[in-house]
Amino acid sequence: MTRDWLAPRMADLGTNAIREILKVVGRPGMISLAGGIPAPESFPLDLIEALTRETLSRFGAGALQYEATEGFGPLREALVTYLAAAGVAAGAGEILVTSGSQGGLDAVGKVCIGRGDGVAVEAPTYLGALQAFSPYGPRYLPLATDENGALPDALAALIQRGGVKLIYLVPTFQNPTGRTLPLDRRRAIAELIRAHDVLLVEDDPYSALRYRGEALPPIKAFAPDHVAYISTLSKVFAPGLRIGFVVAPARLHQALVRVKQGVDLHTSTLGQALAAVYLDGGHLTAHLPKIIDLYRPRQAALLAALERHLPTDFSWSRPDGGMFVWGEGPEGMDMEAVYWRAVEHKTAFVPGKFFYTEPGEGLATLRLNFTMAAPEQIDRAVGILAGAIRAVAARRRGA
Amino acid sequence: MTRDWLAPRMADLGTNAIREILKVVGRPGMISLAGGIPAPESFPLDLIEALTRETLSRFGAGALQYEATEGFGPLREALVTYLAAAGVAAGAGEILVTSGSQGGLDAVGKVCIGRGDGVAVEAPTYLGALQAFSPYGPRYLPLATDENGALPDALAALIQRGGVKLIYLVPTFQNPTGRTLPLDRRRAIAELIRAHDVLLVEDDPYSALRYRGEALPPIKAFAPDHVAYISTLSKVFAPGLRIGFVVAPARLHQALVRVKQGVDLHTSTLGQALAAVYLDGGHLTAHLPKIIDLYRPRQAALLAALERHLPTDFSWSRPDGGMFVWGEGPEGMDMEAVYWRAVEHKTAFVPGKFFYTEPGEGLATLRLNFTMAAPEQIDRAVGILAGAIRAVAARRRGA
Numbered sequence: 001m002t003r004d005w006l007a008p009r010m011a012d013l014g015t016n017a018i019r020e021i022l023k024v025v026g027r028p029g030m031i032s033l034a035g036g037i038p039a040p041e042s043f044p045l046d047l048i049e050a051l052t053r054e055t056l057s058r059f060g061a062g063a064l065q066y067e068a069t070e071g072f073g074p075l076r077e078a079l080v081t082y083l084a085a086a087g088v089a090a091g092a093g094e095i096l097v098t099s100g101s102q103g104g105l106d107a108v109g110k111v112c113i114g115r116g117d118g119v120a121v122e123a124p125t126y127l128g129a130l131q132a133f134s135p136y137g138p139r140y141l142p143l144a145t146d147e148n149g150a151l152p153d154a155l156a157a158l159i160q161r162g163g164v165k166l167i168y169l170v171p172t173f174q175n176p177t178g179r180t181l182p183l184d185r186r187r188a189i190a191e192l193i194r195a196h197d198v199l200l201v202e203d204d205p206y207s208a209l210r211y212r213g214e215a216l217p218p219i220k221a222f223a224p225d226h227v228a229y230i231s232t233l234s235k236v237f238a239p240g241l242r243i244g245f246v247v248a249p250a251r252l253h254q255a256l257v258r259v260k261q262g263v264d265l266h267t268s269t270l271g272q273a274l275a276a277v278y279l280d281g282g283h284l285t286a287h288l289p290k291i292i293d294l295y296r297p298r299q300a301a302l303l304a305a306l307e308r309h310l311p312t313d314f315s316w317s318r319p320d321g322g323m324f325v326w327g328e329g330p331e332g333m334d335m336e337a338v339y340w341r342a343v344e345h346k347t348a349f350v351p352g353k354f355f356y357t358e359p360g361e362g363l364a365t366l367r368l369n370f371t372m373a374a375p376e377q378i379d380r381a382v383g384i385l386a387g388a389i390r391a392v393a394a395r396r397r398g399a
Numbered sequence: 400m401t402r403d404w405l406a407p408r409m410a411d412l413g414t415n416a417i418r419e420i421l422k423v424v425g426r427p428g429m430i431s432l433a434g435g436i437p438a439p440e441s442f443p444l445d446l447i448e449a450l451t452r453e454t455l456s457r458f459g460a461g462a463l464q465y466e467a468t469e470g471f472g473p474l475r476e477a478l479v480t481y482l483a484a485a486g487v488a489a490g491a492g493e494i495l496v497t498s499g500s501q502g503g504l505d506a507v508g509k510v511c512i513g514r515g516d517g518v519a520v521e522a523p524t525y526l527g528a529l530q531a532f533s534p535y536g537p538r539y540l541p542l543a544t545d546e547n548g549a550l551p552d553a554l555a556a557l558i559q560r561g562g563v564k565l566i567y568l569v570p571t572f573q574n575p576t577g578r579t580l581p582l583d584r585r586r587a588i589a590e591l592i593r594a595h596d597v598l599l600v601e602d603d604p605y606s607a608l609r610y611r612g613e614a615l616p617p618i619k620a621f622a623p624d625h626v627a628y629i630s631t632l633s634k635v636f637a638p639g640l641r642i643g644f645v646v647a648p649a650r651l652h653q654a655l656v657r658v659k660q661g662v663d664l665h666t667s668t669l670g671q672a673l674a675a676v677y678l679d680g681g682h683l684t685a686h687l688p689k690i691i692d693l694y695r696p697r698q699a700a701l702l703a704a705l706e707r708h709l710p711t712d713f714s715w716s717r718p719d720g721g722m723f724v725w726g727e728g729p730e731g732m733d734m735e736a737v738y739w740r741a742v743e744h745k746t747a748f749v750p751g752k753f754f755y756t757e758p759g760e761g762l763a764t765l766r767l768n769f770t771m772a773a774p775e776q777i778d779r780a781v782g783i784l785a786g787a788i789r790a791v792a793a794r795r796r797g798a
Contacts, residue, residue: 002596005564005565006510007510008513009513010658040459040460043460043464045455048451048463049452052447052448053448056448061439061440061444064439064444064447064638064640065436065437065439065638066436066633067639099498100663100664102663102664111409112406114406114407114408117406128661128664131660132661135658198402239463240463240465240668241463241667242665242667255405259534261530262527262531262533262534263501263502263505263531264498264499264501264505264662265499265501266641267498268667270669271667271670
């Protein structure tokens, strides 16, 4: 007798198509514009020993011990200042430290999403949020977007229709598009969620990576009781430490703590203690400009290469920050076919269709990352990408 | 308009009664036999700087970067040897590193437990497993136990009745009882789960903490394709690093990776890298005897104090290892009343009823931890506990 050991929710997850196609990215010699990860040279590697020494001298065995689920006290205190600078007013007691922002997404999903609940997401949206939410059985409601992100009118229409349990947005330098929601849309969305008492999950991993222009306040600033604000130190310290944090409305905070306790008891104490010392010592303030100086020319190189190489029927975003540029080809262009052709020539990116919840959407789109490759490599990779696009287009015309 | 933002699963979780009653344990001057945490002096604190240096020299920026969900390669390799010594034959590719063993319990629960599925657990059982499983909506099936742990005949009867989706056991130095399942029961349970194709989750956090007697093979050794074996470095390195691991049957491994990716992407790379260096450098082998030398006299002090102070109508376990001793008073004894009285005199323990899934069970039982207090403190605490027991018994006789 063989029994089925899997719960029904596993069938809902479907196949992990993107994981399958990206398996080839690790091949030797590949130039990857596919990743979403920081450059290793952006890490404050030469600080780690000193940070460890200070952590041990300040906290002793406490840095290695079990910790409260809510988070390590000194880190929560340090995050008060960090969050205030980002436009989020929160006391230490309102901050929940999570295992990366992924841990925050999982906790919110577990607390709020019941089977069949409507979850409004930008089309396209961040894949990690879908991976966090999907096991809880949501019904995704794609939200129309333009080059400035989600359209408040589209959101209003969705809410009016009923059944929006929560909204998930990445308002600044969005993954995958790089788009940033302007101030007036932030205010309009804040107004909507307050009027209809809907919860917004505002995911903000990239706003510190701004290469030009003025910082915008988060939506959280305009609707503090209706926004679970999630961010991370992954892009400004080190992703391997898995330090994220959530500032949720008071009515959700205890429930988030409760479910996180069942998931991992708490986030690594040592990682949290190192992060506290990093923030308290002013190291982030000193180090962040170096990260920006590393990424700004890489983004410029990508935008210039797109201008130089891509066919004229392609358009792309020109974000003021973050890690991604979003491209779109003419209707009928099959970017997965382009992907396989580019990979043969050792260049990878992500076909954009994987960031949509509805099948058949975004077939002609693509996401390009610029943080992991040097400017010369980026130019070469985009040249190869353009060649693959032309080859696929020619084959299509020939067919 | 105010909407309910919580998913139905949150209502199932009920109140967190134990968290409420244990809030007082942190009060100044409290001697706590309530915890389940290692003594801070058991940590290899003086090694951490050197381990960090070696980690950075061996892995560089890789120790701070995103990592595969499955785990950091060098740690998975090091765990092959560690697991083999514990009686678990596993290749590196079969090991999933999790964020503490709690992360392993959550992943197994998410993959396997659908609403209403029967989950057999020892009565009493480990609270953290209930916290991991409960959000997935199980129906707990309490498994009768005696002083040697779960009864195979009781398990056979449960399985025969149908509806056992998975079984959860802590076979060695169980939390909360300290009990260890003898070899013949391990074989009998292995036989049962193979015959009926039922999944067993074997949670083994304590077996390295053996103060006397011979090590026993895990049930995993007798039924490798039917046991998800979960363990942790929390008790032999440092719990604050949150390093656990799962060796699951092949038919579950990919599903566990999949759900873990949605929950936290991966476990802290730095923590995993430090653990790899700790294991590879032979530090665990050198350090473990010091932990045992610290705990053995504490356990002896607790057992002697129980003998000296407790009323003769109490009995208790005499485990060969682990972190806990389990006590049981005469029927009618209300150990929560004893708890509140003992707390007034600055002594805490955990009333045993919290470890049962059925209300009304275990009212006269208690769990005592011996790792966190020095022998003299333990004797004093048990004296106070005995006084509280006598006071509650007298009040009961008087009533």
